[in-house]
Amino acid sequence: MDTELLKTFLEVSRTRHFGRAAEALYLTQSAVSFRIRQLETQLGVNLFTRHRNNIRLTSAGERLLPYAESLMNTWLMAKKEVSHTQQHHELSIGASASLWEAYLTPWLQTLYENRESLHLEARVAQRHSLVKQLHERQLDLLITTEAPKMDELTSQQIGHISLALFRSRQSEKLEKYDYIKLEWGADFHQHESYLAGGDDVPVLTTTSAHLTRQLLHVTNACAFLPETWHNDYADLLVIQDTPVAVRPLYAVWLQNSDQQTHIKQLLKFPIANLK
Structure with a gap:
């Protein structure tokens, strides 16, 4: 499918006039008519009815219209993304929310402070x-605590993270804390x-370290959070x-x-705060 044919079809359907469509597309009127005939030949249907200057979409043309709009939008987005990647060498990095919040956000700050013309996508x-x-x-680099055991992937250990079991300082002393x-x-x-009541259902399951910290007090619960957070909070x-x-913390990418x-x-x- 030639996208120029769809572009011409959309312009004619918008203006309902071959002459005005030709002006908008910087084409001759005969070129516009030829493109529409080409498209109609490819589809095997008439897309417009032509009665003097009254141009209307046929039922087939009405059905094609939303598909043509969708195809053109997708094509324009694809061109933009490909051009963007070619120009800026954008690199996508993925990790869980807890790793981003606890360790990787300061790392990104360091990268941008030390590298010019850096274009990254941080995916959670x-x-x-x-x-x-x-x-x-669809992803260039994965940061994870578990390296996938797959031949086509390269894994490099980049350090360790240390997690301590925390409770809220405001929580009353309990014999057993619930668990997030x-x-x-x-x-x-x-x-x-080894947690007391470790077989119990957690009061909350989440991927967010900050959400966990904020809910420790109201839930009278405990949770594993970065050991260094006792200095931060x-x-x-x-x-x-x-x-x-x-x-362990690993960087993983395709070989x-x-x-x-x-x-x-x-x-x-x-990455800061790794041991």
Whole structure:
């Protein structure tokens, strides 16, 4: 399908006049008529009825109109995205909400402070969705606590994160705290197994570290949050006699990614607060 034919069809349907459509498209009137005939030949139907200067869409033309608009909008968006990527080498980075909030946002700040002409997309989603996007080349780089075991992916450990079990400083001392389950990886349950009442249903399951922190007081719950947050938030208190959970952090990308050079350049900048 020649998009110029659709563009001409849309202009004629808008102006209901071949002459005015020709002026808008910077074409001759005969060229407009020829394009419409080409499109009608391809579709095997008449798209307009022509009675003197009264031009109307046929029923077939009316049906084509929304599809033509959709196709042209999609084509224009595709051209814009391809051109944008070619000009700026945009690189997409994906991670869970908890990793963005706890570790990766300060890292992005460092990148933009130290790199000129940097064009990134920060994508927030769950790990399984981001792994799928890597395979489909919709994502360039994944930051995760679990490296996918797939031959076509390259994984590089970039550090560790340390998570402590916190409660709100304002919570009354309880024998057992409810639990807010935060997304730190599918295999994180091994770190949660020693919790009192660990088999109970969490009062909240979420992917947001900041949401978790803000709800600790009203829920009288505990949750695993970055160990360094005890210095950042005065309302947090580490529950005594609970071990720190240490998790590896990986950067993951396709082995044959055409963004490997850019990815490796970014990874030269360490992520803060990693141990």
